[in-house]
Amino acid sequence: MAQSVLSGVSIRGLATSVPRQTFNNLRDTTAFPTADVRKVVAMAGVNERRVVDASTCSTDLCLDAAGALLAALGWARDSIDGLIMVTQTPDYFMPSSSCVLHKRLGLAEHCAAFDLGLGCSGYPYGLWLASMMLTSGGLRRVLLLHGETPTRYAAEGDRAVSLLFGDAGSATALERDSGADGPSFFVLRTDGSGYDDLIVEAGGFRDRFCTDPARHYVRMNGANVFNFTIKAVPPLIQETLHLANRSIDEVDYYVLHQSNRFIIKHLIATCGLPEDRVPIVLDRFGNPGGPSVPLTVTQGLVGEAGRRPLWLMLIGYGVGLSWGAALVRLPGNAAILHVEHESPAAGGS
Numbered sequence: 001m002a003q004s005v006l007s008g009v010s011i012r013g014l015a016t017s018v019p020r021q022t023f024n025n026l027r028d029t030t031a032f033p034t035a036d037v038r039k040v041v042a043m044a045g046v047n048e049r050r051v052v053d054a055s056t057c058s059t060d061l062c063l064d065a066a067g068a069l070l071a072a073l074g075w076a077r078d079s080i081d082g083l084i085m086v087t088q089t090p091d092y093f094m095p096s097s098s099c100v101l102h103k104r105l106g107l108a109e110h111c112a113a114f115d116l117g118l119g120c121s122g123y124p125y126g127l128w129l130a131s132m133m134l135t136s137g138g139l140r141r142v143l144l145l146h147g148e149t150p151t152r153y154a155a156e157g158d159r160a161v162s163l164l165f166g167d168a169g170s171a172t173a174l175e176r177d178s179g180a181d182g183p184s185f186f187v188l189r190t191d192g193s194g195y196d197d198l199i200v201e202a203g204g205f206r207d208r209f210c211t212d213p214a215r216h217y218v219r220m221n222g223a224n225v226f227n228f229t230i231k232a233v234p235p236l237i238q239e240t241l242h243l244a245n246r247s248i249d250e251v252d253y254y255v256l257h258q259s260n261r262f263i264i265k266h267l268i269a270t271c272g273l274p275e276d277r278v279p280i281v282l283d284r285f286g287n288p289g290g291p292s293v294p295l296t297v298t299q300g301l302v303g304e305a306g307r308r309p310l311w312l313m314l315i316g317y318g319v320g321l322s323w324g325a326a327l328v329r330l331p332g333n334a335a336i337l338h339v340e341h342e343s344p345a346a347g348g349s
Helices: 034-044 058-073 097-105 122-135 192-197 222-244 261-271 292-300
Strands: 003-006 009-019 022-024 048-050 082-086 112-116 141-148 168-176 184-190 253-256 310-318 322-330 335-341
Touching: 003 122, 003 222, 009 058, 009 122, 009 292, 009 322, 034 261, 058 097, 058 141, 058 168, 058 335, 082 097, 082 122, 097 112, 112 122, 122 141, 122 168, 122 184, 122 292, 122 310, 122 322, 168 292, 184 222, 192 222, 222 261, 222 310, 222 322, 253 292, 292 310, 292 335
Parallel strands: 009 335, 082 112, 082 141, 253 310
Antiparallel strands: 003 184, 009 168, 022 048, 141 168, 184 322, 310 322
16 A cells, blocks of 8 residues: 655755746636636636746746755755656656756756656655655755646647646755654555546657647546546545544645645535635646645745644645645745746746
């Protein structure tokens, strides 16, 4: 059973990055009638989204977040022993995006770097992998990056996804620490029978040069994804609480993947979660996939994260089908940062 209790690891900081460009669904959408847009906005809860331009990739957003975080922590680049890049929107098929970022960040040759090809569940999975690397004893510092640009594979005329997605990147700094304040608890799950409920069918080696443009964009079976979510997430939360021997009230915040507002509200009611402990930020940023979890920490816990110790349950679910939870202690002195990315054409870095 994919459960883990890992000790001796501390989260030193977390940074997120979003494009400066804002797309207001009600004001800027031209593909659908205004009345239809209002209905989707009312249900999904996405008023505006952050959207990259055609030259910006996930690595650019993660580079911004990582640079800001390393500067805030004062970590030397050659002190980082591991780099994980979680993404399903890589720059290239080859090489890995982690190698691109290794070069752009100026990391040392002794740093192990690799990609993790997960989407909506990627943040808890990535935290588990980073923590496993540190508890093995051979590494001292790991940088976990998670970035997605789903607006670049969402067809403008597909109302199931085009008004939902935003773009974001993140960086999380973890360090081996024998005095860490409490262990971390992980529960990870997979159901590959639903692999085609969220899929980009063309462009990979199964169908590399497909001539149908529609197959190069994401296709979502919304009903199946919804049914999976409301079935899988409540037991996940209960199993994670049981693993940690905690009650619902002994967790400061439940940070859910920002799928859509209707689903989040349904999960709050079904699981009996205190509504004021489930922050929602998709109204301002949309759904950027897995990076929505760290983005909710930096933008939904303003005034809390990085000011007092917090027990956070971080929950991801979706494409794969894959889902997972991490119950972690965020120290009160953790660096919590958020930056905006400007493309070079706009005069940014």
